[in-house]
Amino acid sequence: MALEDLVMPKLGESIMEATILKWLKQVGDAVEMDETVLEIATDKVDSEVPSTASGIIEAILFNENDVVPIGTVIARIRTAGTAGDTVIPEAAPAPQPEQVIAAQDQEAEVVSSTIKPEPSGSAAARFYSPLVLNIAASEGISMSELEQIPGTGKEGRVTKNDILDYVANRSRQQAPAAAVTPPAVTVAPATQTPQPGTLDISRHGGNVEIIEMDRMRKLIAEHMVRSKQTSPHVTSFSEADVTNMVMWREKVKKDFEKREGTKITFMPLFIEAITRCIKRFPLINSSIEGDKIIIKKDINIGMATALPSGNLIVPVIKNADQLNLTGLAKRVNGLADAARNNKLKAEDTQGGTFTITNVGTFGSLAGTPIINQPQVAILAVGAIKKRPVVVETPQGDSIAIRHMMVLSMSYDHRVVDGALGATFLSAVAKELESFVPIEI
Numbered sequence: 001m002a003l004e005d006l007v008m009p010k011l012g013e014s015i016m017e018a019t020i021l022k023w024l025k026q027v028g029d030a031v032e033m034d035e036t037v038l039e040i041a042t043d044k045v046d047s048e049v050p051s052t053a054s055g056i057i058e059a060i061l062f063n064e065n066d067v068v069p070i071g072t073v074i075a076r077i078r079t080a081g082t083a084g085d086t087v088i089p090e091a092a093p094a095p096q097p098e099q100v101i102a103a104q105d106q107e108a109e110v111v112s113s114t115i116k117p118e119p120s121g122s123a124a125a126r127f128y129s130p131l132v133l134n135i136a137a138s139e140g141i142s143m144s145e146l147e148q149i150p151g152t153g154k155e156g157r158v159t160k161n162d163i164l165d166y167v168a169n170r171s172r173q174q175a176p177a178a179a180v181t182p183p184a185v186t187v188a189p190a191t192q193t194p195q196p197g198t199l200d201i202s203r204h205g206g207n208v209e210i211i212e213m214d215r216m217r218k219l220i221a222e223h224m225v226r227s228k229q230t231s232p233h234v235t236s237f238s239e240a241d242v243t244n245m246v247m248w249r250e251k252v253k254k255d256f257e258k259r260e261g262t263k264i265t266f267m268p269l270f271i272e273a274i275t276r277c278i279k280r281f282p283l284i285n286s287s288i289e290g291d292k293i294i295i296k297k298d299i300n301i302g303m304a305t306a307l308p309s310g311n312l313i314v315p316v317i318k319n320a321d322q323l324n325l326t327g328l329a330k331r332v333n334g335l336a337d338a339a340r341n342n343k344l345k346a347e348d349t350q351g352g353t354f355t356i357t358n359v360g361t362f363g364s365l366a367g368t369p370i371i372n373q374p375q376v377a378i379l380a381v382g383a384i385k386k387r388p389v390v391v392e393t394p395q396g397d398s399i400a401i402r403h404m405m406v407l408s409m410s411y412d413h414r415v416v417d418g419a420l421g422a423t424f425l426s427a428v429a430k431e432l433e434s435f436v437p438i439e440i
Contacts, residue, residue, distance in 0.1 A: 004053040006075040008068045011042055011346050017069050018042045019215065020062055029057050031077060038074070041215060047346040055079035063153055065160060132158050139167050216311045227373045231412040235368045236422045240429040242384060243403040245269055248437040260326055268328035270356060270381055271301050273431035275321040278354060281424045285353045286415060287374040293415055302352035302372060303332065305339045306361070313339050314372055316352040325438070360384065366406040376412040377421070379428065381405060405432075 008018055021039040025031055036048045037057075058078040062068050136146050141163075149166045151158040213221070249264060256264040278285045278299050286295045299321045302314040315335035317323070323331060338344045354375060359367035360383035367380040382405055389402040407429055411421045 002079050003058060004055065004077040004079050005073045006037065006049070006052055006077060008040070008070050008072050008074050009049060009346075010070050011047065011350065015042050015070065017067050018047075019067050020064050020074070021046065022064055023060060025057050027057050027060055031055065031057060042219065046342070049074075051077060053077050053079045063157060063159060132160060132163050135160065135163050135167070139163075141167075214309070214311075216309070220312060223373070224370050227370050230373060231371050231376070232414060233368075233371065233410050234413045234416075234418060234421060235408055235410045236418070236425050237366060238407045238422075238425045238429045240405050240407060240432040241389065241402050242405050242432050242435070244437065245432060245435040246384060246403040248435070251437075256329075260329070262330050262333045264325075264329050265332065266381075266384075267303060267332045267356075267358065268325055269435070270358075270432070271303070271317065271320055271328055271332070272325060273428055273435075274301065274354065274356060274379065275299050276431055277424055277427045279321065280427065281420065283415065283420060284377050284411075284424050286376055287353075288376065288412070288415060289374075296353040298351070298353065300351045300353045302349075302355040302375075303335070304355060304357035304369075304372075305336055307342075308340060313344065313349065314352060314355060315339055315344055315348045316350065318351060355379070356381065360405070366408045368408060369410050371410055371412055376415045377409055377424075378411075379407065379409045379425070381407055 011018060018040040019042070021041050023038045025035075025037045031037060031051045031054065033052070033054045034050045037051050038049050040047055040049055055077045057075060059076045060074070061076070062074050068074055132146075135141075146158070146163075149158050149162055150156075151162055153159040153162070245266070249266065249269070253264050282295050283293070285299060286293050288294070298319055300316050300318050301320040302316045304312055304314050306312060315338070317328070317331050317335065320328065320331075335344070335348060338348065352372065352375060355369075355372040355378040357367070357369050357378060357380050359369070359380045363383055365382045365385070367382070369378045369380045371378050384403050384405045386401055387404045388399050389404060391398050391400045391402070407425055409421060409425045416424075
């Protein structure tokens with residue numbers, strides 16, 4: 001017999017943790033190689049974790065809804081031994097629970113040093129997830145106090161909701177005792193400070209609606225805040241006359257869809273122009289690691305896609321520079337449909353090196369997008385609008401009605417200076433303006 005560790009898999013460069021949604025196998029269940037053991041979620045996509053071995057589930061180290069760092073052991077599988085393996089005798093001592101806790105703490109690296117096991121016998125009899133221990137540490141709850149909290153989880157384990165309810169109830173019980181001394185003078189009633197984790201509705205008036213953020217919106221919010229804290233953002237703007245592109249698409253779109261079985265949108269045209277410019281300015285296609293700049297040789301374009309729920313996801317077109325226009329159109333439409341129908345796979349959102357977002361889809365003329373970490377730039381395309389424009393010709397200037405579009409690009413000023421950012425953006429605009437109608 002041997003034990004195989006099942007770890008939280010790496011789901012993308014910028015993803016450092018994942019939430020366990022549901023265990024599909026329990027302790028004692030048999031599992032085959034590559035059989036799904038649990039469902040997880042990140043800020044980008046929901047996914048399934050397959051077994052890395054065939055055997056019996058020996059231990060499950062995290063509960064549902066726990067947030068687990070990538071690379072952490074989440075379960076152990078007892079595999080069938082070979083002929084040379086030694087059979088473990090029944091009388092062999094089992095690992096003590098405190099050893100399991102210590103191992104779990106070391107793997108997750110999230111348990112505060114303020115929580116220390118006490119020598120009482122009860123302290124060693126329960127398992128606590130790193131999330132529960134982290135909350136206990138931040139709220140000043142000792143191990144002996146933690147032992148008194150009734151658990152509603154499997155085998156009486158304390159869940160996140162158990163400890164949060166305990167903290168809320170403890171705060172309400174302590175509040176009267178803190179105000180036993182009457183004031184020396186008469187003053188106006190002070191506004192009560194809301195307890196941590198509660199919402200002071202009185203601050204917002206009576207006619208309001210409270211909406212709880214869903215899991216994906218919380219993760220998106222954390223990702224966006226982290227990006228702004230990580231990268232000094234600079235945004236440059238440019239404008240492109242895309243009349244030739246608009247007229248060509250209008251002419252060929254019906255025949256294209258009939259022949260290829262997919263629509264020709266503007267997105268593959270934009271991506272084609274971007275990949276050409278990235279080859280001329282490779283620093284745009286990079287990331288930062290410490291004080292090192294990592295220039296990516298593969299050009300993997302992420303395209304921000306709105307979901308029916310209002311949330312956002314960024315599927316990635318791998319090696320976009322190696323696809324022709326038809327291949328790009330099929331890949332763009334396929335990923336967009338998969339995103340809207342919640343059928344994206346984990347690998348569909350991994351490995352992006354540059355991102356484009358179409359803010360014009362919803363009528364915006366321009367935007368100041370937030371960089372998709374660990375990339376160093378993101379380009380936004382605005383709505384295409386007809387406008388009177390001065391057109392320069394060898395015969396002189398004239399005013400004509402043209403299809404115009406605003407481009408904006410946010411970039412990480414640690415790597416991309418204003419000169420490079422503006423030059424790259426202008427190059428993309430010129431690529432779009434110089435579009436030559438092609439036969440499809």
